[in-house]
Amino acid sequence: MSDLTLLAEKLDAADELAPVRSRFVLGPASDDPADAEGIYLDGNSLGALPAHVPDRVADVVRRQWGELRIRSWDESGWWTAPERIGDRIAPLVGAAPGQIVVGDSTSVNVFKALVAAIRMADDDRDELLVDATTFPTDGYIAESAARLTGRALRAVTPTELPGALTGRTAAVLLNHVDYRTGRLHDLPALTAAIHAGGALAVWDLCHSAGALPVGLDEHGVDLAVGCTYKYLNGGPGSPAYLYVRHELQDRFDSPLPGWNSHADPFGMDPSYAPAPGALRGRVGTPDILSMLALEAALEVWDGVSLAAVRAKSLALTDFFLRCVSEYTEPGRLECVTPERHEERGSQIALRCADAGEIMKRLIARGVVGDFRHPDVLRFGFTPLYVGFRDVERAARVLGEVVA
Ligand SMILES: Cc1ncc(COP(=O)(O)O)c(C=O)c1O
Numbered sequence: 588m589s590d591l592t593l594l595a596e597k598l599d600a601a602d603e604l605a606p607v608r609s610r611f612v613l614g615p616a617s618d619d620p621a622d623a624e625g626i627y628l629d630g631n632s633l634g635a636l637p638a639h640v641p642d643r644v645a646d647v648v649r650r651q652w653g654e655l656r657i658r659s660w661d662e663s664g665w666w667t668a669p670e671r672i673g674d675r676i677a678p679l680v681g682a683a684p685g686q687i688v689v690g691d692s693t694s695v696n697v698f699k700a701l702v703a704a705i706r707m708a709d710d711d712r713d714e715l716l717v718d719a720t721t722f723p724t725d726g727y728i729a730e731s732a733a734r735l736t737g738r739a740l741r742a743v744t745p746t747e748l749p750g751a752l753t754g755r756t757a758a759v760l761l762n763h764v765d766y767r768t769g770r771l772h773d774l775p776a777l778t779a780a781i782h783a784g785g786a787l788a789v790w791d792l793c794h795s796a797g798a799l800p801v802g803l804d805e806h807g808v809d810l811a812v813g814c815t816y817k818y819l820n821g822g823p824g825s826p827a828y829l830y831v832r833h834e835l836q837d838r839f840d841s842p843l844p845g846w847n848s849h850a851d852p853f854g855m856d857p858s859y860a861p862a863p864g865a866l867r868g869r870v871g872t873p874d875i876l877s878m879l880a881l882e883a884a885l886e887v888w889d890g891v892s893l894a895a896v897r898a899k900s901l902a903l904t905d906f907f908l909r910c911v912s913e914y915t916e917p918g919r920l921e922c923v924t925p926e927r928h929e930e931r932g933s934q935i936a937l938r939c940a941d942a943g944e945i946m947k948r949l950i951a952r953g954v955v956g957d958f959r960h961p962d963v964l965r966f967g968f969t970p971l972y973v974g975f976r977d978v979e980r981a982a983r984v985l986g987e988v989v990a
Pocket residue numbers: 692693694695722724725762766791793794814827
């Protein structure tokens with residue numbers, strides 16, 4: 588056994604989160620290259636299935652829908668699911684209850700958050716800033732939100748941001764972790780800079796929620812959105828969420844004021860009156876099957892400390908980098924994820940010209956990461972179910988594949 592294999596075993600043995608892996612549908616950590624489950628390093632795209640979710644979804648379908656039918660809106664708690672599940676996500680992003688609703692996609696929530704933020708700002712603030720390195724959907728939606736509200740849109744990198752704010756800036760949309768490089772941006776400092784400039788801070792938490800502490804309330808974030816199918820393991824297309832800070836909720840003027848956000852939804856009033864609180868972020872009838880699959884999936888967090896998750900995430904990514912440098916000829920792969928812990932999310936991105944082909948070969952060997960155009964290999968490390976032996980083996984296979 589190599590030194591790194593021995594070290595991986597030791598690290599697994601000392602890992603307080605190791606027992607959480609059995610809550611997921613994944614094989615036991617194994618060194619067998621023929622292992623059918625392989626090594627899953629793509630939880631930053633689609634989280635693995637929590638083992639108890641299929642039975643819970645079957646109950647929702649067979650009993651709640653099949654037997655109780657319409658009664659389930661009330662008796663099975665369907666109607667209140669968006670805010671109830673929002674409160675379940677809240678501690679994972681550092682929010683007190685009553686500030687998050689679940690529903691729609693991240694893209695739709697970006698739209699709600701941006702238009703609402705612009706409507707909260709003074710009229711003479713006629714520009715919207717967007718993260719120039721953002722996941723594309725946020726940029727497309729920001730462009731449309733700016734056009735609809737008659738604001739100018741300016742793209743700036745998070746590093747340029749403090750100097751780019753002006754008295755005309757209404758709101759700024761930033762990604763907490765860069766989807767391509769895995770770079771973690773300084774949410775407390777950037778939020779403070781945005782506030783010092785008199786603007787509102789809107790954060791996209793897709794690549795941070797469930798991977799590291801976010802501290803929305805602590806850092807005074809105004810609005811935030813995120814998906815639930817990555818580190819929150821809600822399943823393919825599971826609904827996203829919208830956070831609106833308590834103090835701003837009365838001023839949250841939704842651009843999509845559907846009947847689910849009405850103060851009296853069953854009053855069927857022809858004129859709109861918004862519900863109080865986070866409920867204003869709701870739109871139409873929620874997608875109950877996905878939503879209740881997510882609610883069940885969130886139970887894997889019971890008893891899990893986010894501090895332990897962050898510590899393990901950094902240990903996993905450090906160990907991966909160490910193994911890659913031992914197993915791969917120098918210069919073959921360029922790491923584009925920052926070395927510094929304060930700047931690292933929970934993924935490692937490695938650049939090489941033939942990344943697309945390399946990823947195909949890795950997947951054929953049971954190591955599942957993903958490829959981002961044009962030359963990035965992305966590996967996501969979900970601390971709830973990735974172990975150190977997985978990491979060592981993935982780096983070893985990578986070394987063989989690129990050789
Ligand atoms: C940062 C970020 N924002 C938004 C999205 C996608 O949004 P949606 O859930 O609307 O597809 C992703 C998807 O990976 C993402 O990484």
